[in-house]
Amino acid sequence: MKIAVLAGDGIGPEVTREALKVLDALSLPGLVLFEGDVGGIAYKRHGHPLPAETLEMARAADAVLFGAVGDPECDTLPREHRPEQAILGLRSELRLFANLRPAAGFPGLEDLSPLKPELARGIDLLVVRELNGDVYFGKKGERDSAGGREGWDDMSYNEAEVRRIAHTGFRAAQKRRKKLTSVDKANVLETSRIWREAVIKVAAEYPDVELDHMYVDNAAMQMVRSPGQFDVVLTGNLFGDILSDQASACVGSIGLLASASLGERQTGFGTFGLYEPIHGSAPDITGQGKANPIAAILSLAMLLRHSLGREEEANRIERAAAKTLASEIRGADLGGSASTGEIGDAVVRNLL
Amino acid sequence: MKIAVLAGDGIGPEVTREALKVLDALSLPGLVLFEGDVGGIAYKRHGHPLPAETLEMARAADAVLFGAVGDPECDTLPREHRPEQAILGLRSELRLFANLRPAAGFPGLEDLSPLKPELARGIDLLVVRELNGDVYFGKKGERDSAGGREGWDDMSYNEAEVRRIAHTGFRAAQKRRKKLTSVDKANVLETSRIWREAVIKVAAEYPDVELDHMYVDNAAMQMVRSPGQFDVVLTGNLFGDILSDQASACVGSIGLLASASLGERQTGFGTFGLYEPIHGSAPDITGQGKANPIAAILSLAMLLRHSLGREEEANRIERAAAKTLASEIRGADLGGSASTGEIGDAVVRNLL
Ligand SMILES: CC(C)[C@H](C(=O)O)[C@@H](O)C(=O)O
Numbered sequence: 001m002k003i004a005v006l007a008g009d010g011i012g013p014e015v016t017r018e019a020l021k022v023l024d025a026l027s028l029p030g031l032v033l034f035e036g037d038v039g040g041i042a043y044k045r046h047g048h049p050l051p052a053e054t055l056e057m058a059r060a061a062d063a064v065l066f067g068a069v070g071d072p073e074c075d076t077l078p079r080e081h082r083p084e085q086a087i088l089g090l091r092s093e094l095r096l097f098a099n100l101r102p103a104a105g106f107p108g109l110e111d112l113s114p115l116k117p118e119l120a121r122g123i124d125l126l127v128v129r130e131l132n133g134d135v136y137f138g139k140k141g142e143r144d145s146a147g148g149r150e151g152w153d154d155m156s157y158n159e160a161e162v163r164r165i166a167h168t169g170f171r172a173a174q175k176r177r178k179k180l181t182s183v184d185k186a187n188v189l190e191t192s193r194i195w196r197e198a199v200i201k202v203a204a205e206y207p208d209v210e211l212d213h214m215y216v217d218n219a220a221m222q223m224v225r226s227p228g229q230f231d232v233v234l235t236g237n238l239f240g241d242i243l244s245d246q247a248s249a250c251v252g253s254i255g256l257l258a259s260a261s262l263g264e265r266q267t268g269f270g271t272f273g274l275y276e277p278i279h280g281s282a283p284d285i286t287g288q289g290k291a292n293p294i295a296a297i298l299s300l301a302m303l304l305r306h307s308l309g310r311e312e313e314a315n316r317i318e319r320a321a322a323k324t325l326a327s328e329i330r331g332a333d334l335g336g337s338a339s340t341g342e343i344g345d346a347v348v349r350n351l352l
Numbered sequence: 353m354k355i356a357v358l359a360g361d362g363i364g365p366e367v368t369r370e371a372l373k374v375l376d377a378l379s380l381p382g383l384v385l386f387e388g389d390v391g392g393i394a395y396k397r398h399g400h401p402l403p404a405e406t407l408e409m410a411r412a413a414d415a416v417l418f419g420a421v422g423d424p425e426c427d428t429l430p431r432e433h434r435p436e437q438a439i440l441g442l443r444s445e446l447r448l449f450a451n452l453r454p455a456a457g458f459p460g461l462e463d464l465s466p467l468k469p470e471l472a473r474g475i476d477l478l479v480v481r482e483l484n485g486d487v488y489f490g491k492k493g494e495r496d497s498a499g500g501r502e503g504w505d506d507m508s509y510n511e512a513e514v515r516r517i518a519h520t521g522f523r524a525a526q527k528r529r530k531k532l533t534s535v536d537k538a539n540v541l542e543t544s545r546i547w548r549e550a551v552i553k554v555a556a557e558y559p560d561v562e563l564d565h566m567y568v569d570n571a572a573m574q575m576v577r578s579p580g581q582f583d584v585v586l587t588g589n590l591f592g593d594i595l596s597d598q599a600s601a602c603v604g605s606i607g608l609l610a611s612a613s614l615g616e617r618q619t620g621f622g623t624f625g626l627y628e629p630i631h632g633s634a635p636d637i638t639g640q641g642k643a644n645p646i647a648a649i650l651s652l653a654m655l656l657r658h659s660l661g662r663e664e665e666a667n668r669i670e671r672a673a674a675k676t677l678a679s680e681i682r683g684a685d686l687g688g689s690a691s692t693g694e695i696g697d698a699v700v701r702n703l704l
């Protein structure tokens with residue numbers, strides 16, 4: 001079982017270190033780790049945010065444990081050299097088409113949410129975001145127009161792309177509360193019309209899952225008004241970018257949430273995927289021991305579950321993380337004073 | 353001064369009637385009203401949701417007072433005949449390029465917000481949404497692809513389009529707290545790259561306004577976490593659709609918020625525009641006297657301010673609406689039992 005560890009920039013290395021501590025404590029047999037550079041640090045060392053050797057290492061692995069990318073020193077670089085191009089490159093090169101973003105409150109931490117407690121308590125949803133298509137990876141450029149320089153981007157989805165992610169969404173719903181909300185803008189976009197038609201066709205194969213459709217503006221409204229109504233939210237790359245961040249903000253603990261980006265390839269143990277905390281590189285607190293490693297540790301749990309078929313260990317980690325969060329060991333983000341390392345140690349202690 | 357009144361479907365006529373009651377009470381000299389069909393009702397009567405005579409009536413007016421469109425009986429019609437095409441048609445035909453959506457809580461009604469009271473109290477923002485460009489009005493269609501049928505939409509902005517809406521945004525900011533947040537997705541979209549460059553150029557003409565840029569995913573997050581940070585939010589058609597609805601949901605009183613869609617043409621008294629409540633046609637409560645007319649009445653206030661140069665009357669209406677909201681006269685949406693007509697009457701009484 002090969003894991004490529006791409007810790008990246010900012011607090012990425014600090015939080016990834018704690019995830020690896022937890023992995024180590026599990027003493028899984030036959031595990032090999034590789035480490036590679038990615039993001040701003042990779043640009044500085046190799047002239048590219050996603051060097052060929054890093055990409056090959058990721059490709060050869062069964063799973064990628066990803067930290068964070070983003071470095072203020074790279075902000076003035078041309079777009080193709082900026083750190084976030086690394087994550088876009090990994091998604092497309094490794095065909096990571098399915099982004100899973102669970103958003104649920106942690107018992108005892110409902111107060112972190114900006115929403116009223118009775119609304120916050122009800123949040124338990126999974127955003128399933130398509131990650132290889134849409135306006136992200138279509139043709140784009142600049143052209144002349146009567147109104148001067150014009151920037152343009154081609155937005156599209158075809159039936160095969162929608163079917164593939166829809167199956168991921170419906171299968172996830174079957175393991176949850178069996179409700180799927182497909183979000184689009186079918187009253188305006190042709191891309192969404194095809195999206196909706198294809199989702200409806202796939203739904204016929206999942207009669208046990210209840211399907212409804214919501215326009216993205218209404219979804220953004222409902223996510224604030226009554227987020228508890230959502231189970232699985234299935235959507236495209238652009239709307240998923242917006243709604244998954246909004247959902248995380250509703251939970252309130254952005255520093256605690258993990259994500260998976262799955263490909264099509266089967267690893268022998270599960271599905272190839274990349275796992276990362278949803279928080280960024282947080283340059284403002286880098287190197288101060290203030291970063292909360294829970295999201296990185298929960299990303300590791302998702303990795304074990306989806307890519308390595310280790311459901312039991314995944315559950316153990318998740319229970320240990322929840323136990324730690326409910327204890328007096330709290331990081332600065334939760335009003336406590338525990339350091340990154342102390343939180344990681346506590347999760348290890350709570351593993352049993 | 354000519355006003356075209358397009359009351360539309362569902363509760364549109366009921367709430368528009370109350371706005372007209374308020375207008376009548378003002379006894380403005382030289383006012384002429386025209387009424388036209390729009391939306392589902394127009395489709396049923398004339399075979400099109402935006403009949404040519406309605407469009408001409410709107411074009412010939414100084415302002416359009418719009419109710420709502422949307423009718424469940426039209427849901428199965430092909431897209432070009434559906435009620436919402438009327439509003440898209442009016443926006444493009446009348447070149448209504450600037451959508452102003454104020455979102456602020458009403459004193460005493462903070463509890464309507466799904467956010468915690470300390471966050472809700474701080475919301476006082478204006479979304480300035482471009483309404484004539486972006487992926488809404490670009491070329492679009494269906495094409496064959498290796499993955500089957502593919503829906504596509506061309507997203508674009510040119511410098512002139514961005515400059516035009518940016519001026520609207522900066523001028524609005526000058527009259528408010530002098531802060532403008534431009535929202536885009538410049539790390540992914542060429543459309544956004546041009547957007548950002550053009551906004552930065554226009555900003556040079558408004559040195560008194562503080563400008564910052566935010567990616568749309570972060571904006572959706574911040575709108576929930578700390579909405580009080582926003583003054584003017586300047587954004588494109590698609591992101592504006594999502595963020596303005598999200599902002600309204602954060603305020604909590606969707607039934608109370610108004611909007612303006614301004615064109616370029618000067619009327620002699622102000623700027624030509626269309627004014628509408630942001631709530632929809634609400635077929636579930638139509639004809640029961642349960643609709644709250646405050647949003648329609650506040651839309652009238654915006655009409656008087658922007659299109660007819662009647663700032664004083666606009667302020668009077670806004671004060672009367674606020675006074676009514678703070679009184680015991682409350683509609684069903686606010687836990688009271690006052691009817692649509694009773695609320696309208698109360699606003700009239702509070703006008704002085
Ligand atoms: C960094 C950026 C390109 C990326 C995206 O838009 O997908 C990020 O916001 C995310 O959601 O992972």
Ligand SMILES: CC(C)[C@H](C(=O)O)[C@@H](O)C(=O)O
Nearest residue numbers: 187188217436437439440593
């Ligand atoms: C009805 C729909 C086409 C419209 C839009 O997307 O602009 C609506 O959501 C709005 O915001 O006015």
